[in-house]
Amino acid sequence: MKSVFKTDKGKVRFHNEDSGGVFPHSRRLLAVVADGMGGHRAGDVASQMAIKFIQEKWEDVEGLQEQNDDGKWLNDVILAANKHLFNHSNQNEECRGMGTTIVAAICQKDVFVIGHVGDSRIYFLPAEGDFLQVTEDHTLVNEFVKSGQLSKEDAELHPQKHVIMRALGTEQDIEVDTKTIKWARGAKILLCSDGLSNKLSDEELNSILSSGQTLDEQASLMIEKANAAGGDDNITVTIIENTDGDDS
Template sequence: MESTYCTDPGKVRDHNEDSVGVFFGENCLLGIVADGMGGHAAGEIASRMAVDLSSAKWAERSGTPTRDEAESWLNHLVRSINLRIYEYSGTHEACRGMGTTFAAAFCTNDFVVVSTVGDSRVYIWNQGSTARQISEDHTLVNELLKSGQISKEDAEIHPKKHVLMRALGTEPTIALDTSVFDWSKGSHLLICSDGLTNKLSGEKLSEIMEEATGLHEKTEKMINEANHAGGEDNISVIIISQDGGGEKQ
């Protein structure tokens, strides 16, 4: 497994509230994209806390986990980050109400554990196929879509598309959305913030993945395309290759 990532403030915002982390272990790695929310610099603080706490927890673990161990570890991580951010915001006036999305993939050679909160996404892609979203958006619009109140076309242009139903740090407890699945050689994961997916469709992401370029060139191309389409938000993407093709960052 190898991975690369890229993050960019976009063309409109003057600072980047996205935080990204990729951490390598023994036959495993952890990739995280967190998109902060809150006034002033609070969103940036929340997303950075999520990645820094993940880094610290990752440094404490060792070995190659079983499926159950990896799932349990990731669930515990999400709960602990949520509580830490919630407690921090409660004791720092400037950070009141801050939170962050969280999209994480704990990858081994045989399986992947994915856990997400908010609207940062995880996709899986194989050559010749369209990138498939394997996470669920915790948004008002997605709830309306699932209940049949709006169409998929309506969802794409809904004025409240940005409204989150779930984020880390806004409540003392958090509902978990974790899944475990196998992946095979040639598989790639994309972990990204909504600054990318609001601008590029799964078909466009797949088109870039099909190009005969390295993984880092692909992440840069995705960022450039999202900026070309407007770049109103911060943009972040991690690509993880099951069998190489990238560089460690």
């Protein structure tokens, strides 16, 4: 597998509250993106703590034997990270109320398993097929869309668009969304914070991922375009390409 991770503070924010990384281990690859929640104290601490916690647990894994193991491990480690952050915020006044989104993917040659909480996203470009978002935003406006109160187009412009219904560290107990998706050689996945997805349309993201540029060039172009569109939030991009899957 090939991968790239890039993050940028954008043109408006004074510091970067996003964190993430790509961590190969046991013939698998774990990619994670976390967006410290704006308006909450110590958002950068929350995102960094979440990534560090998950990375350390990943490096301790002796070896996951089955695809189901990946999903259970990812669900369990995100729940554990939530309790870790929640306890830290309660024990440290300067971190009280901190929170972060999380999206993570464990990739192997024929499937990838995803887990997420919040409004950071994972997109999937199959080797053959349509580009699509495979996570569902845990936001107030998405609940409005699901109930028919708002169209998807109106939701993009809604003043409460950034109200998050689920995040790591803000509550003792949370629910993690997980799923397993098949992929083949040539397919790509994109993990990103909303600093990217709020600025580039699905069509723009698809066009860049489908180009003949290197993954590094694609990630850099995404960040460049998000900054050109205002850059009013931190921008984090991870792209993974399946270079060894079954393409039969």
